[in-house]
Amino acid sequence: MLDKVIKVTTTKNPRDNQLIKIKEIQEKLGLSYVERKNYSIADLIEKYKCDYLFVIKRDKLVLTDINTELFWHPNMAFLKIKAIQKGESDPIIRAMDLQKGDSVLDCTLGFAADSLVVSSYLGDEGTIVGTEVNKYIAYLTAEGLDNYNTDGLEIKSAMQRIKVINADYNNYLKSLEDNSFDIVYFDPMFKVPNKKSEFMNSLRPFAEHSYLSLESVNEALRVARKRVVAKDRMFSKELESLGFTEFYGGGARGSTKYGAIIKTI
Ligand SMILES: C[S@@+](CC[C@H](N)C(=O)[O-])C[C@H]1O[C@@H](n2cnc3c(N)ncnc32)[C@H](O)[C@@H]1O
Structure with a gap:
């Protein structure tokens, strides 16, 4: 920025x-x-x-x-959470092969819409930590998660379980021990922006735009016990070139996909 x-x-x-x-x-x-x-x-x-x-x-x-x-708002998270609770499958949950009680590091927290879906699925025993490098986005998100008015008690506790850290994931990952989270997740700003997304358009002037590097993926693989997951646009080949091998599609209108690298011990 x-x-x-x-x-x-x-x-x-x-x-x-x-x-x-x-x-x-x-x-x-x-x-x-x-x-x-x-x-x-x-x-x-x-x-x-x-x-x-x-x-x-x-x-x-x-x-x-x-x-x-x-300003902070939950974007599509509430709708996705309700759909998952009704038994619908969601690609982020499949890509992470998420199990109740897992620990997840969301390296690119943004407004925490993805983290909120994950937090709700993980339940009380799960851990979710998010890093956001921009201090304004990190602050708005932390305040929004704390203070946003919702009657849904389960959603409220899912919001409160997300730990917001204002940090660059490149530094934060380096500070972590091997295998310290089950899953490490990235949703970097797309190389080809989706200008139709009003949510992303409002975040864009403040967001950090540098893309995922091989070095950060390797650091994430060291920190993750089970898998590293990243989101990208459906047509992009960036994730393949960074070593992602499994793909899960694709958003409400099929425009995004999640790539995973599964860790073998
Ligand atoms: C596409 S948005 C993430 C949206 C998020 N998944 C959500 O559901 O709200 C990407 C976010 O990652 C942040 N970001 C980019 N590079 C980062 C870095 N090196 N460390 C921490 N955050 C970063 C950007 O500032 C931006 O807020």
Whole structure:
């Protein structure tokens, strides 16, 4: 991500709980605070010459410029979880050969939609850890998973079981012992972006775009006890060239696939 000028503010007439959040965001994200007063977002951006504002709203945190808004939401995860609970098969579960209680490292957490599906399937005894290199995405995701309002108790606990780490997976993998997770998962930004995905379009300006390397796949193979799994577009051959051998297709409209390298002992 190129350096962007970002400042934190609130809505007009903020409540106490919004004001309390300012200090935490200043400290955790290193952003300076600008008072909203009666300014519009556009006026504030102009006045303080920023690219984006991190706005503490009453019910959510939003990273916004004049045209776009980035805020945490579960994307398709809730729908997928419900379908799996009804007995439908999902390719990510098949690609991981996921067993209740497994431990999973999601190297490219993003908004944790994939992790949420995995966490729900794993249940209480499973472990799911996600690394996200961009501090804004990591923070929005951690806050969203903690605070998003849902009546579904099972989904709520699946959200709370995901451990969010703001780190580069290249460094994080190197810090781990051999065989420390059952499955290591990658969903890197696609080399050929799917511009029709509104979800990815909102994440794109902040996401790290570098693709998976052979070195990171080998590190993941050292860390994984059972298998390494990665997502890519259906037509792409990138995963084959990185040594992925088993493929599981393919998303609601068949546009994505999951590749796996199964570890043999
Ligand atoms: C395609 S998105 C992942 C979406 C995610 N699977 C979901 O369901 O929400 C890829 C994410 O991986 C992050 N990323 C890319 N390279 C990374 C790295 N080296 N370490 C950690 N995160 C990385 C990007 O910033 C981006 O947020």
